[in-house]
Amino acid sequence: MKLGFGLYRHMLNDDHYRFAKQCGATHLVIHMVDYFGHQKKDKREASQPVGQKDGWGEAGTGELWSVEELANIKNQINKHGLELEAIENFDPAMWHDVLLDGPKKNQQMETLKQQVRNVGEAGIPVFGYNFSLAGVYGRITGPFARGEAVAVGMDGSDDTPVPNGMVWNMIYDRDAPEGTLPAISDEELWKRFSYFIENIIPAAEESGVKMAAHPDDPPVSRLRNTPRLVYQPHLYQRLIDTKPSPNNCLEFCLGTLSEMTDGDIYEATDLYSRQNKIAYVHFRNVVGKAPHYKEVFVDEGDIDMLKILRILKKNSFDGVLIPDHTPHMTCNAPWYAGMAYAMGYMKAAMQIVA
Numbered sequence: 001m002k003l004g005f006g007l008y009r010h011m012l013n014d015d016h017y018r019f020a021k022q023c024g025a026t027h028l029v030i031h032m033v034d035y036f037g038h039q040k041k042d043k044r045e046a047s048q049p050v051g052q053k054d055g056w057g058e059a060g061t062g063e064l065w066s067v068e069e070l071a072n073i074k075n076q077i078n079k080h081g082l083e084l085e086a087i088e089n090f091d092p093a094m095w096h097d098v099l100l101d102g103p104k105k106n107q108q109m110e111t112l113k114q115q116v117r118n119v120g121e122a123g124i125p126v127f128g129y130n131f132s133l134a135g136v137y138g139r140i141t142g143p144f145a146r147g148e149a150v151a152v153g154m155d156g157s158d159d160t161p162v163p164n165g166m167v168w169n170m171i172y173d174r175d176a177p178e179g180t181l182p183a184i185s186d187e188e189l190w191k192r193f194s195y196f197i198e199n200i201i202p203a204a205e206e207s208g209v210k211m212a213a214h215p216d217d218p219p220v221s222r223l224r225n226t227p228r229l230v231y232q233p234h235l236y237q238r239l240i241d242t243k244p245s246p247n248n249c250l251e252f253c254l255g256t257l258s259e260m261t262d263g264d265i266y267e268a269t270d271l272y273s274r275q276n277k278i279a280y281v282h283f284r285n286v287v288g289k290a291p292h293y294k295e296v297f298v299d300e301g302d303i304d305m306l307k308i309l310r311i312l313k314k315n316s317f318d319g320v321l322i323p324d325h326t327p328h329m330t331c332n333a334p335w336y337a338g339m340a341y342a343m344g345y346m347k348a349a350m351q352i353v354a
């Protein structure tokens, strides 16, 4: 197992690579989508967006991330003695019509395939994604973690429909006509997913890239009047079985899985690591179940994190763990302190279990 660290787009620079290395990371997972483009003044305090009415902001241009751009980032990361393990998330501008079954679906599918090929050519082994219409939405922040540390939670679901021009909680078309997304069934969502996975996996196989699916955060059966794909642990099996391939894998988010109302986090970890389906792990902890839960420090939640590591070790999991989210700590650098705390815990826990 390897200790990794996740960096948002605005953090892709030497100081953040140093910070990750100082925290004990050997591998990085990076976001190429800029969720904080609208936060012009102080991105340093940017954490995971909670995603309220206006969403996380504007989607990008939909242009491919080129092999050259990706390779340059990778080289810079390698100079710091780190490996680039994964890109996390497509830009909604690249695939809104794949998610929404819109008129540009086939064209955008070609873009996604080329994006995965570019990632493979740049020598990056994993691509994380989240097949979701509403995306991450409807969460709240408050002093939920130990010592009143500010963290994210959920207190009841929200059915406010998604406005036209928005998907995955980002705006891809400012000029979309008034109105909201039409309601669709679970089966329609799975049909759209099947189209995506059937088409992306051959490109991923050719390119040596593992596609890694994040479950729905928050994991509720419907959100904003849209169905959700993976909101219970067993739905991960359906996702895997939709397109059997060594490249059809999971971005295994412990926090989200623990928030699910069915199943058992240890059984799920055993089931999917035994199948060698876990590409990488979001190693974080929570208290409660959707739609009422709180994200907390890694050592104070419902999950016995050492037990998880022992299961992963038993099943010879050799991938990367990253902290995903953490509560903010009360100091001059709340996000950084929270992350450094999680990384220290993870490094020690991995040494104990190794």
Ligand SMILES: [Mn+2]
Binding pocket: 214, 217, 253, 255, 256, 282, 324
């Ligand atoms: Mn996650």
